[in-house]
Amino acid sequence: MVDPAGIEIVPLTPERWADIEDLFGPERGAQSGCWCLWPLLPRKDFRALAPAERKAQFRARVESGPPLGLLAYADRKAVGWCAVAPRTRALGFDASRLSRAELGDAPSDVFAITCFHVRAGHRRKGLTPLLAKAAIADARAQGARAVEACPIDTGRELASGEGFVGLASVFHRLGFREIARRSPQRPLMRLDLHP
Secondary structure, rough: OEEEOEEEEEEEOHHHHHHHHHHHOOOOOOOOOOOOOOOOOOOOHHHOOHHOOOOOHHHHHHOOOOOOEEEEOOOOEEEEEEEEOOOOOOOOOOOOOOOOOOOOOOOEEEEEEEEEEEEOOOOOOHHHHHHHHHHHHHHOOOOOEEEEEEEOOOOOOOOOOEEEEOEEHHHHHOOOOEEOOOOOOOOOEEEEEOO
């Protein structure tokens, strides 16, 4: 997908490893060494890994596929990331008190958009909504009947790093509806997809 501003959004595949590593920072790993594993692993397993181990595990998952999410490019440089996967693969997201499935076990055709990472210098330029739209299209193409997210909804300016789960206002504009709120600032939101 290429948007009118020249942003290209594509799945993260093994040949794009150097691009995601550059975007996340070879040592930094996006958010405090997360390497985008927090939505994929049970919390105790995630916490047990050092940042270097998270990086190695993330790379192994990228190498083995299927894609864990989408990369956005501007001028052939990775500038944004959005994690999207079936809830059944997003074990940490699915088990969280804030984002667990509303009606028990989530079927494999319910996907979750779990996090975003945008390169400094490209923030506040509309990249998150573009990535979210592309994630919805990607989920639909993979047979999803619904997409869920648990973004932040504070009503105030966010501190650095707080918006990695996405903004409720962005998801609301994309047609998501709130289905639960287990924390004052974190609604669980859902978009039902129709054939």
